Each structure stands twice: as structure tokens, then as C-alpha cells.
Amino acid sequence: MRFGWTREMLLRPPWSPMRSARISICLSLDDLAVIVGASRETISSIERGSSLPSASLAPRIARALDTTVEELFAANELG
Amino acid sequence: MAGGEPSALNGRKAPPLLDDLGMDVREFFGLDPWPPRPPLNVLQRARIARGLTQDELAEELGISRQTVSSVERRRHVPSVRLALAIAVALRGTVEDLFPPEELVRQPVGDTVDKACGTRSAACPKEPLVGGRAKEEPS
Numbered sequence: 001m002r003f004g005w006t007r008e009m010l011l012r013p014p015w016s017p018m019r020s021a022r023i024s025i026c027l028s029l030d031d032l033a034v035i036v037g038a039s040r041e042t043i044s045s046i047e048r049g050s051s052l053p054s055a056s057l058a059p060r061i062a063r064a065l066d067t068t069v070e071e072l073f074a075a076n077e078l079g
Numbered sequence: 080m081a082g083g084e085p086s087a088l089n090g091r092k093a094p095p096l097l098d099d100l101g102m103d104v105r106e107f108f109g110l111d112p113w114p115p116r117p118p119l120n121v122l123q124r125a126r127i128a129r130g131l132t133q134d135e136l137a138e139e140l141g142i143s144r145q146t147v148s149s150v151e152r153r154r155h156v157p158s159v160r161l162a163l164a165i166a167v168a169l170r171g172t173v174e175d176l177f178p179p180e181e182l183v184r185q186p187v188g189d190t191v192d193k194a195c196g197t198r199s200a201a202c203p204k205e206p207l208v209g210g211r212a213k214e215e216p217s
Contacts, residue, residue, distance in 0.1 A: 055162035056182040059174045069173035070166075073159045 018072045019047045021065040036060040122151050122176050125169040140164050156182055 013020060022032055029047075033040045038057060045051045046061070052073070053061060062069045097104060103112035119127070126136055133151070137144040142161070149155040150165070157165070159173065166173045 052158045052160055054156045055159055055173065055177040056156050056179060058159040058162065059177060059179060062174065069159065070163065074163060 016047055016049055016072075017067075017075065018061065018065065021067050021072065022047070025065065027065075032061070032064060035064045120151070120153070120181055121178060122165070122169075125171050125176060126151070129169055131169075136165075136168060139168050153181055 022029075027035075029040050029043055033043045036043070036057065037060065042051075042053075042057075043061075046053050058069045058073060062072055065072070097107060100107075106112040126133070131139075133144050133147045137147045140147070140161070146155070146157075150157050150161075156177075162173045162177055166176055169176065
């Protein structure tokens with residue numbers, strides 16, 4: 001068992017790009033939920049990859065996180 | 080005439096009818112169609128600019144033509160996966176092809192908006208929650 005940050009964890013973090021983008025601008029789940037006008041549960045399940053946002057919610061999330069929809073959701077494998 | 084023996088076409092393909100082109104007679108002769116067509120939205124203009132029909136776009140994406148049609152008429156808000164596939168097929172971005180002001184439907188009646196927890200008078204535009212546009216009660 002190795003403790004601390006490995007190179008793989010730094011290069012490819014186990015969480016979604018959306019979570020990385022949200023944490024990098026110091027937003028909490030509740031903040032993002034209020035900004036995009038969705039519930040906290042919705043934002044959380046999108047971040048964990050257990051659900052996909054609709055085409056109306058995704059641009060609002062991308063705008064709030066100052067990225068594009070392609071960067072946030074193009075690598076999402078789960079439907 | 081016996082069936083299966085087209086004489087006038089002589090084996091060639093029949094020319095398209097006006098219905099196949101989606102054209103009116105007046106439009107064919109360069110006049111404005113009647114009844115007047117509603118203005119095309121961003122998604123329809125992007126598809127036509129690529130020179131695709133709804134059938135061809137549906138076949139490229141592996142979905143039905145009815146889905147393409149309802150997505151274009153904003154009757155149905157697709158998931159971001161389908162929106163990304165459409166954006167790739169039409170060489171655009173999701174932000175441009177699905178602008179929020181076209182997707183937001185005006186609320187019906189006095190509804191509580193979950194996002195800000197106030198009445199809809201304070202939130203005149205109710206955001207669409209979930210993958211499907213809310214159906215208006217009839």
C-alpha cells in the first residue's frame with residue numbers, strides 16, 4: 001500500500017472533470033447548485049457520473065465553471 | 080398496364096416531387112410559401128448549412144427521424160450525450176446549438192421553483208429540470 005499522491009492520481013484524478021473544475025475555482029456543491037438553478041442532489045449525481053445532465057443544464061454548468069460542455073462531458077462513459 | 084413495368088421512366092429514377100423536397104409550389108417558383116414558415120432556429124440552420132436532411136442526420140447519429148425532429152423543434156431536450164453527438168455531427172458546439180433562451184419554456188400557472196424556492200413571479204423563467212421538457216396540462 002502506497003500512501004500519498006501517485007503520479008497516476010495527479011495525471012488522471014479519479015473524479016470527473018466537472019469536480020476538478022468546480023474545486024479549482026473553490027465552489028461548493030451548494031454554490032454551484034444555486035448558480036445553475038438545479039438541486040444539490042442533481043449536481044452531485046452528475047459529478048459522480050451516475051447521471052447525465054440535459055442539454056439545457058449542461059451549458060449552464062459549463063458557463064458557471066468557466067469551461068465548455070465538451071471539456072466537461074466529452075469523456076463521460078456512463079449513459 | 081402490367082405492374083412492375085414502368086415505361087415512361089425507362090429504368091431511371093423518378094424525379095423528386097415537391098413534397099419530397101419539402102417545398103411549396105409558390106416556393107418552387109421563387110415566391111414566399113403559404114402558409115408562411117416559422118423562422119428556423121440555430122439547430123435547423125446548422126443542419127441545413129451542412130447540407131443534411133433530418134433523415135441523414137438521424138442515420139448518422141443512429142437515432143430515429145422523429146427524435147431529430149422533436150429535438151429541432153425544441154419539444155424534447157436531449158441528454159448532453161446526444162447533444163454532444165449532434166454538435167460533433169454539425170461541427171458546432173453545444174452552447175451554440177442549444178442556447179438556453181430557446182430551451183426555457185415559460186411556466187404554466189403558479190408553480191414553486193425549486194431552484195430559488197420562491198413563486199414563479201420572482202423567477203419568471205423556470206429552468207428545465209431533467210431530460211424532458213415539461214408537458215403542459217391539457
